[in-house]
Amino acid sequence: xxxxxxxxxxxxxxxxxxxxxxxxxxxxxxxxxxxxxxxxxxxxxxxxxxxxxxxxxxxxxxxxxxxxxxxxxxxxxxxxxxxxxxxxxxxxxxxxxxxxxxxxxxxxxxxxxxxxxxxxxxxxxxxxxxxxxxxxxxxxxxxxxxxxxxxxxxxxxxxxxxxxxxxxxxxxxxxxxxxxxxxxxxxxxxxxxxxxxxxxxxxxxxxxxxxxxxxxxxxxxxxxxxxxxxxxxxxxxxxxxxxxxxxxxxxxxxxxxxxxxxxxxxxxxxxxxxxxxxxxxxxxxxxxxxxxxxxxxxxxxxxxxxxxxxxx
Amino acid sequence: xxxxxxxxxxxxxxxxxxxxxxxxxxxxxxxxxxxxxxxxxxxxxxxxxxxxxxxxxxxxxxxxxxxxxxxxxxxxxxxxxxxxxxxxxxxxxxxxxxxxxxxxxxxxxxxxxxxxxxxxxxxxxxxxxxxxxxxxxxxxxxxxxxxxxxxxxxxxxxxxxxxxxxxxxxxxxxxxxxxxxxxxxxxxxxxxxxxxxxxxxxxxxxxxxxxxxxxxxxxxxxxxxxxxxxxxxxxxxxxxxxxxxxxxxxxxxxxxxxxx
Numbered sequence: 001x002x003x004x005x006x007x008x009x010x011x012x013x014x015x016x017x018x019x020x021x022x023x024x025x026x027x028x029x030x031x032x033x034x035x036x037x038x039x040x041x042x043x044x045x046x047x048x049x050x051x052x053x054x055x056x057x058x059x060x061x062x063x064x065x066x067x068x069x070x071x072x073x074x075x076x077x078x079x080x081x082x083x084x085x086x087x088x089x090x091x092x093x094x095x096x097x098x099x100x101x102x103x104x105x106x107x108x109x110x111x112x113x114x115x116x117x118x119x120x121x122x123x124x125x126x127x128x129x130x131x132x133x134x135x136x137x138x139x140x141x142x143x144x145x146x147x148x149x150x151x152x153x154x155x156x157x158x159x160x161x162x163x164x165x166x167x168x169x170x171x172x173x174x175x176x177x178x179x180x181x182x183x184x185x186x187x188x189x190x191x192x193x194x195x196x197x198x199x200x201x202x203x204x205x206x207x208x209x210x211x212x213x214x215x216x217x218x219x220x221x222x223x224x225x226x227x228x229x230x231x232x233x234x235x236x237x238x239x240x241x242x243x244x245x246x247x248x249x250x251x252x253x254x255x256x257x258x259x260x261x262x263x264x265x266x267x268x269x270x271x272x273x274x275x276x277x278x279x280x281x282x283x284x285x286x287x288x289x290x291x292x293x294x295x296x297x298x299x300x301x302x303x304x305x306x307x308x309x310x311x312x
Numbered sequence: 313x314x315x316x317x318x319x320x321x322x323x324x325x326x327x328x329x330x331x332x333x334x335x336x337x338x339x340x341x342x343x344x345x346x347x348x349x350x351x352x353x354x355x356x357x358x359x360x361x362x363x364x365x366x367x368x369x370x371x372x373x374x375x376x377x378x379x380x381x382x383x384x385x386x387x388x389x390x391x392x393x394x395x396x397x398x399x400x401x402x403x404x405x406x407x408x409x410x411x412x413x414x415x416x417x418x419x420x421x422x423x424x425x426x427x428x429x430x431x432x433x434x435x436x437x438x439x440x441x442x443x444x445x446x447x448x449x450x451x452x453x454x455x456x457x458x459x460x461x462x463x464x465x466x467x468x469x470x471x472x473x474x475x476x477x478x479x480x481x482x483x484x485x486x487x488x489x490x491x492x493x494x495x496x497x498x499x500x501x502x503x504x505x506x507x508x509x510x511x512x513x514x515x516x517x518x519x520x521x522x523x524x525x526x527x528x529x530x531x532x533x534x535x536x537x538x539x540x541x542x543x544x545x546x547x548x549x550x551x552x553x554x555x556x557x558x559x560x561x562x563x564x565x566x567x568x569x570x571x572x
Contacts, residue, residue, distance in 0.1 A: 039407075041392050042400035043322075067432040074429070078420050150416035151409060152392035153433065306395040309388075310325055 047302065054302040060154035068157055072164035090172035098124060098176060105241060116243075118177075118186040122270050123240045125173040129166050129206075130262060131231045136162045137210035138217035138224040145312040155308055156301075159210035163203060177273075189275035194283075198268040205265065205290050208297040215304045218311045238262045261289035314405030314484040314516050316367040316390065321399035323360040323382075323389055323540075359385040360540045362399070367485075367516050374531035374548060375520040376555055382540040383520040387411055387487045390518065405484030405516070412489065413467065415474040423448075423458035423465075423473055430477050444480055451502065452476035472499055479506050486510065490521040524552050524560070528568035 044050065061068065080086040101124075102117040109116070140158045147153065181187070188195075217223040237256050244257050257263050264285035271279050360382050367373055375383040388394050390401060391409035417426040427448055431441040449458055452472040454465075462470060479486070486507070507517065507530075521527055527534055527548050534551040536544040544551045553561055 038402065038404045039392065040400060040402045041395050043396045043398045063435070064433065067429065070429060070432055074418070074421055074425060078418075081420075146414055146418075147416035149388070149393060150411055150414065151433075152407070309394050 050302045050306070054298075054305050057154040057301075057305060058156050061156040061160050064154065064157055065160075068160045068164050071157075071161045072168055075161070075165045076168050087172055090169055091175050094125060094128070094173045095176045095179070098180065101241070109242065111243075114184045118180050118184050119243060119270075119274060120241065121177050121180040122273055123266065125170065125177055126266055126269055127235065127238070127240045127262075128173065129170050129202075130265065131235065132169065133162060133166050133206045133210060134213060134227055134231050135224065136166070137206075137213040138227050140210050140214035141218040141308060142214075142221075142312060148309055148312055155305060156207075156211060159207055159214055162210040162214075163206045166206065167203070187275055188273050189271075189277065191276075191278040192272040194278060195269065195272050198272070201286065201290055202265065202269065205293060208290075208293050211301055212293070212297040215300055215308065218308060219304070234260075234262050238266065240266070258285070261285065264289065314369050315403070316405075316407075316485055316516055316518075317400075317402040318363055318365050318386075318390065319400050319402070321360055321363045321386075321389060321396045321401060322358065323385055323394055324356040324358045324397050327355040327357060358540055360389065360396075363540075363542055364399075365535065365542070365545060367518070369515060371533060372517040372531045373519070374527040374534045375518070375537055376522070376524075376527060376534060376551070377537035377543070381537040383537050384411065384489055385540075386537065387489060387518065387520055391487050403485060406482070407485045407487065408478045408481065408483030409487040410474060410478045410489065411487070413470045413474055415477065417462050417470075417474070419463035420461055422461055423454060426462060426473070427458070427477055430481070434481055447480045448473065448476040451480065451506070453499075468496060468499070475503055479510065482510075483515070485516040485518070487518045488520070490519075490523070490526075524556060524564035525567040527552065528564060 042049075076087055076090075080089060083089060085092065098117070098121045102120050103113065105111070105120065106113045106116040137159065140162045141148065141155065144158045144161075148155070148158075213223065213227060217227075238260055239257065244263075258281075264282045267279055267282035268286050271277075271282065363382075363386060365373075375386065377383055385394065387409060388411060389396055390403075391407055391411070392401065392403070393409070415430075418429075421429070424445055427445050428441055431444050436444065445458070449455055452469075452475070454469060454473060457465065457469065458473075462473070465473065510517070517530070519527070519530055531548050534544075534546065534548040535542055536551050536555050544554055549565075552564065556564065
């Protein structure tokens with residue numbers, strides 16, 4: 001393909017760089033640079049091949065966790081860049097909301113502030129995580145379109161980023177929970193060892209939900225407002241502001257409470273923190289819904305992953 | 313040894329947001345048979361159709377063709393961003409794509425923060441990130457600007473940062489769109505120098521450009537894209553002679569001769 005004229009010019013241009021002139025070029029290859037692996041991207045309709053690529057995507061995200069961490073950190077920092085208090089606003093705004101709503105609703109529901117306020121604080125902080133992950137999950141790919149369209153990157157990085165960012169927010173809000181618990185002498189129960197598996201389940205659910213909602217949100221642009229409305233309704237039918245015990249005598253809540261995945265998810269974290277005994281029913285419901293979520297997300301991700309960049 | 317094999321690659325874009333019938337008919341009539349319908353009657357644009365070629369170390373390939381001929385889509389497909397609908401892409405060696413000046417950078421983050429993200433994406437250690445930041449600062453000549461958000465940069469500065477970042481991580485295969493030309497003359501000299509060092513190290517360069525003089529100067533092979541297909545593939549002189557009107561071709565040869 002190289003004819004005489006162009007190869008001559010090629011040599012000539014190479015000659016222009018004298019050996020000592022080399023300094024402006026890139027340095028020696030870094031020891032930790034990406035190895036020259038062979039990568040084959042083939043159009044394939046076989047599920048096995050697609051599953052393999054989807055697993056590779058997830059594995060690559062696991063290896064890129066420093067990137068996920070830094071992206072999330074920058075997200076939070078960027079949100080409060082130039083503000084005096086910075087990310088402290090997260091803590092402060094939660095504290096203000098809890099104090100205002102707590103006092104008002106304790107009166108409305110005829111509740112004792114000392115028991116209602118710790119309940120409300122932990123409920124609101126946990127719910128904030130769920131609803132923010134759901135709403136930010138729907139845009140996790142559409143917001144990262146510049147990144148997705150400029151380099152090959154595992155797509156699940158963007159879902160992991162939503163989860164990590166909200167874990168950081170949760171970390172700021174937990175301070176308020178700790179303060180309120182100290183103030184009113186609320187103590188986690190003996191069953192609080194279940195908090196660890198509970199939190200791990202939350203992380204897995206949050207990741208799966210972001211991935212699923214993100215894919216749907218990229219393909220169907222109506223998804224973000226739909227999810228926002230659904231989460232709004234869920235906020236009212238889930239015992240967050242109100243305790244199911246308040247309505248137990250009316251007998252109408254059982255169905256809503258027992259079929260509500262958000263209630264089960266909340267309960268496996270909230271119960272042990274408020275010193276309630278282990279609730280096996282809540283765990284069963286939470287695990288069943290989670291399993292369903294993982295299955296659906298897995299199917300959708302394996303199927304839709306190669307098409308995602310075309311949708312942005 | 314770096315290698316890049318493009319084997320019978322086809323790419324088609326679904327058009328989701330044009331459901332209206334009349335619009336569909338208008339578009340169908342206007343576009344010379346490149347619009348089709350897929351099995352579920354969605355409108356699709358066939359951006360690439362059966363493209364094949366193989367590149368080996370030392371190859372410097374250029375793409376030329378009118379707007380919408382599929383050059384940028386082909387670069388994105390070679391970079392692994394769009395996975396092909398048919399065919400396959402095989403790459404051996406680290407690929408870097410310089411497709412748009414923004415480079416997936418977050419304009420609200422500072423230059424240094426964007427460099428850090430890029431380095432983490434490549435799995436660099438903390439010590440290496442600092443070295444990369446210094447290297448990019450020196451090469452792009454942005455020094456104190458790297459502490460400012462990227463959105464405050466001029467477009468030329470963004471180009472310099474993107475180029476410095478992409479080449480400082482030593483890709484074995486570099487895919488470039490023509491925006492590089494937005495740099496000023498002294499930067500172009502530096503960029504050329506760095507690319508030449510890279511290509512001499514037996515790497516692959518793929519460049520898409522509308523400017524014949526750039527193609528003649530940089531490439532030793534040229535592919536002419538038309539309607540998503542390879543129209544001609546050969547030495548830059550051969551292909552340009554067919555692509556350009558004779559007077560423009562003579563002019564381009566002259567311009568390239570001066571530059572070399």
